[in-house]
Amino acid sequence: MSSRYRPSILFQPAAHLHFQRGARRMVAALRPTLGPFPRRVLVMPERGVGHAPELLDSGGLIARRMVQLADARADPGAMYVRHMVWRLHEEVGDGTVTAAVLFEELFDRGLRFVVAGCDPGRLRSQLVAGAELVCAELARQATPLAGRAQIARAAESVGADTELATLLGEVFDIIGADGQLDIRTYQRPGVSREYVEGMVYEGGVLSRLMYTDAVRQRVELEHAALLLSDLAVDDPRDLVPAMEAALALGVRALVVIVDHLSDAALGLLDVNRRAGTLHTFAVRPPGLAPAEQVAALDDIAILTGGRPLYRTAGASLRAVTAADLGQARRAWADTAHFGLAGGKGDPRALRARIAMLRRAYAATTDAAAQQRLQQRLGRLMGGMATVLVGGATETEIALRKGLAQRTAGTLRGALRTGVLPGGGSALLACRPAMRAARRSSRLRDERAACDIWLHALEAPARAIAVNAGYDPGAATGRYADLPPGHGLEVQSGRILDMARAGILDSAAVMAAAVRTAAHAAALALTINAQVYRAMPETSIEP
């Protein structure tokens, strides 16, 4: 691949045509992965990065791997689609290929109207308005997702892996939209799952002396009091008030969560443990950043009814009383994690904290912040699930793990916002509203946008049919006048009520795909010139 281009400025109509060629190349690589019969993309590793090729069926990851086209004139269009797809992948985890297919149709059809004299700026605003009409229609069609079987069907719609979908159906029926989920790989065929009760954090026990089970390298305490602080303990006398307070509560176990314990302080705890006075273990506050530690200590305090003592607030361990200590029925720690179950905090305060975190989650659009909030919510909900994904080869395991992660993200969204009839039928069901909007419109650009949308709404269903081996013309003909929620079930070749057949899409993912594609395509139509550099940078961000 050449990285040296000829510097130039390209104007219309050439600019649009080259952009379109690049965008089509990217969409063509993504489109075959759509639907229940996905075809995959094999990506060779970069030099020096490894030897095993990647087999991908995630639109986001495929786009991310395509960092440059050899065709310099087409490269901007391809990279434009790449960034759109990756951003959607980061935000909602799925729907990327649907967005890419919609983008291509909106841009191609839009370009015809621009060439015919439509104003790109006005067409842009009308296309975005059309996207909102489509999203409103999708919201109207959405139904709640509930029950193991229905969740499993929604999972199967993401990737045609029945075994994984069945397992995720069970897992999400239990943990819900907010639950803690860890997806790991294991070197065995098949998939499995484990459930852990209570709140689990990363961070192992501070001293091996504290293990109650040296073989399993694990300590377990019952009826434990908890000291919650981000203070460091250098002087062992700092621990004495907390130990006395624990004994005053009538418990014989203490979990010490502090930033640091000196050897002398560890020695004091060990002496009391050996004497049977007070069984203890100590861990650091979870998280690396101070804000993370404060959030974790606050959550543990809510769950256990304790009061955290913060360095920044000038707190002192010498003033600890029984009222400051939290309490839990069970506490455990091993080399890498610690956990609590049966916290004795006030359930009303716990509900208020969960409601606050949910509001914060809904208010932010930052994916990292949402992930942190989701982890906090999951811990407060009382348990954690681990999904173990295996396969025959490393490539298969990696593929399935990626699918499991993508499906999990989709299911969380679907549990929050509901599900739609799948297979592109929900978009097809938006056509009557779009036709009505066209009939009532008086502006040429508005009618043009409606016409563009009427074609685009068929594009995902058509792509699924073609990917399953149906003739494009025959597939298009089947969508002429379908009842709402009906579509071509490509496995049987019959027109079915998709929701009743268990073919479901996440409403949140579909709405995000529609909005992303519409905004990106409408903006691309306003491009008037393209500037090419001699040494364009490879698109490594993201």
Place this chain on the structure above:
Amino acid sequence: MIDGLDSHDPVHALIAVGDGTIYAGRRSGLYCSHDAAVSWRPLIGGSEAPLPAEVTAVAAAPGDTAQATLFAGGQGGLVRSTDGGVQWRVCMLPPPPPLVTAIAVSPAYAADRVVLAGTAEDGVFRSADRGERWASWNFGLLDLRILALALSPAFAVDETVFAATETGIFRSTNGGRAWREAMIPDCDEPVLCLAISPDYATDGLVYAATETTGLYRSADGGMNWEHVTAVAAGAQPVNAITCISPAEIVVALADRLVLMQGANAGYLRVVAQWPIDGITALTVAPGQAGHRMLVVGDTSGRIQRLMLP
């Protein structure tokens, strides 16, 4: 009315099994009656396991055999008998030993083998192998202080369970493995007991009795709740309820027992009342000549029989 037992021995739980045997969990242990609550004899643990000294919860697997499978709980855990209470075995619950406050056995126990145990501090334990192995299932259960459990009569199909806690109601639709709030609006006080319509699969009727605001009813499986104003509980607790038919419930207030009937789900009226103080447990048992008999236990230790009109 018949006074069956000594006073000052509060009755915590009463159940009637299909063959007419009635079991009573009391402060002094577990008792059974084979003559419609006329006489009682204490049950003692066999050689393998003693019964809890104080039995706070008791449940029986469905069936009309005299060799009923029984579960009895108290401080420290749960025991199980498969011979009508002659021999008992300890059920191994995860530590620390809990105080069992409620036990619910699946109506399809013979097929699904599911038993649930509610506890005072540890939420809900679930067994899917007739009580051999137990695991804590508290996903989404934000209040672990369980006061009552109620299973849907169609549990084999809908897997629906309700849990009453110190701060509200939770519902599970996967057999007690995960819970979602089914909260009564503007009410986060203790829900002392629950009752489910025998026709729950079709009418979705659930009743919830609270400590200070009376009785509530949901006609849609716990999604929405309405206050039942026909019974003026005032600020007194509703200590026990039982749904004897889709249109009839019996409500135990602090000073009386009330029978209510309704022609449909939206209206209930009081049809009979009995002045009894401190009722803590009640159950419906088959009476003579096909009559229905209420068996009522109270804080003073009396167990009384009432024939329903």
